[in-house]
Amino acid sequence: MKRIAVGSAAVRWGLGAAVCVLALAGVSSLTLHARQARTVADGVYSAAQAQRGAALYKAQCVACHGEKLEGLVGPMLAGPDFVTVWGGRPVAELVDKIQKTMPLQAPGSLSQEQSIDIAAYMLQVSNFKAGQGALGAGQLAQVTFPAARAAAAPAAGTVNVPPVANLAQYMRGVTFPNANIIFNTQLKDPGTMKPQNPVPFDYPLWGNTVYYGWQTTDQAALALIETTPLFLMPGRRCENGKPVPIQNADYQKFTQDLITLSREIYKTVQTRNQDAVAALSERLNDTCANCHKVYRDVGTAEGGGLGTDRCKS
Numbered sequence: 001m002k003r004i005a006v007g008s009a010a011v012r013w014g015l016g017a018a019v020c021v022l023a024l025a026g027v028s029s030l031t032l033h034a035r036q037a038r039t040v041a042d043g044v045y046s047a048a049q050a051q052r053g054a055a056l057y058k059a060q061c062v063a064c065h066g067e068k069l070e071g072l073v074g075p076m077l078a079g080p081d082f083v084t085v086w087g088g089r090p091v092a093e094l095v096d097k098i099q100k101t102m103p104l105q106a107p108g109s110l111s112q113e114q115s116i117d118i119a120a121y122m123l124q125v126s127n128f129k130a131g132q133g134a135l136g137a138g139q140l141a142q143v144t145f146p147a148a149r150a151a152a153a154p155a156a157g158t159v160n161v162p163p164v165a166n167l168a169q170y171m172r173g174v175t176f177p178n179a180n181i182i183f184n185t186q187l188k189d190p191g192t193m194k195p196q197n198p199v200p201f202d203y204p205l206w207g208n209t210v211y212y213g214w215q216t217t218d219q220a221a222l223a224l225i226e227t228t229p230l231f232l233m234p235g236r237r238c239e240n241g242k243p244v245p246i247q248n249a250d251y252q253k254f255t256q257d258l259i260t261l262s263r264e265i266y267k268t269v270q271t272r273n274q275d276a277v278a279a280l281s282e283r284l285n286d287t288c289a290n291c292h293k294v295y296r297d298v299g300t301a302e303g304g305g306l307g308t309d310r311c312k313s
């Protein structure tokens, strides 16, 4: 299977972290013997670094991550919850995350040195003390966050994987594309959709020549049935760092409503009746919106866009 190296933001957000981890794994295996593993609690950065980082943070990050790094439209960048999320991971991953993806509106604009300075400032705000020496690029892979508490052993027949995506990333990557396939029945009869000829040289488009027409619609309905329960997965955060409100009865009901409707959609898709599926897709839209009205489209930040009140319980 070839790796699909498309450059769209959505794809990059999905794959970026995994690719970084792979790259780092190679580096650390070469240098592990040379240096002893340390944690961020061992005085790994200098006060001067943190001071430079603070200035950069105030200029470029504060609007989204808050005066105290407590999180606004982006997640918190300091404190116990932040340290838990990063538990056991090397600082190199954090520096990469900053350098390659932040600030959100201008990713790639910071140098590695600047990204390290900001990481040092973040460590300082989390009460990890400064040391004598500066944190250098060559040490990033060996310095880790203190290990998080081990998760409980999984019950038989289950897998125990912590969520990686925030809820917005999950919606964009999983729920949205599948729902759009269902919504498309309002415009097109899947029964008349045939693969393009010649076959387009673009993996997503090529994929549509392998599974197409009503089969795509079957798959989308099945995917919504199977993946919507993950809205209730423990440990997932929203984009602003707040935990997904899985304990709230209305949030649980909105999730259940989507599963129930997706089952009905799947049954109707089996009739291959475009009008019937299109009618249900209107209800699909409402089912998404019912939850969004309460938990997503609330308290948007100045200038619109991401909401600081999202996912409030």
Ligand code: HEC
Binding pocket: 056, 057, 060, 061, 062, 063, 064, 065, 073, 074, 075, 076, 077, 082, 085, 094, 097, 098, 101, 102, 103, 104, 105, 110, 118, 166, 239, 240, 306
């Ligand atoms: C326009 C808003 C915005 C700005 C400005 C911004 N961020 Fe972010 N940041 C976000 C959002 C939204 C996320 C969550 C999505 C993601 O992880 O990519 C995020 C995630 C992060 C994360 C991942 C945190 C975690 O625990 O997963 C780090 C680290 C981070 N930002 C650092 C920075 C730094 C450093 C700056 C300034 C150089 C910055 N951000 C500027 C919006 C912003």
Ligand code: HEC
Binding pocket: 166, 167, 168, 169, 171, 172, 175, 176, 179, 231, 237, 238, 239, 240, 251, 252, 254, 255, 258, 284, 287, 288, 289, 291, 292, 295, 296, 310, 311
């Ligand atoms: C149980 C509640 C719930 C249901 C049902 C739900 N969503 Fe969401 N959705 C959310 C929340 C909350 C967010 C914001 C998450 C965040 O900020 O991390 C969100 C975010 C999104 C986003 C990302 C918006 C952005 O900021 O870029 C998309 C796209 C999306 N949802 C699509 C859908 C579609 C399509 C459906 C129905 C098929 C759906 N959602 C059903 C709660 C829900």
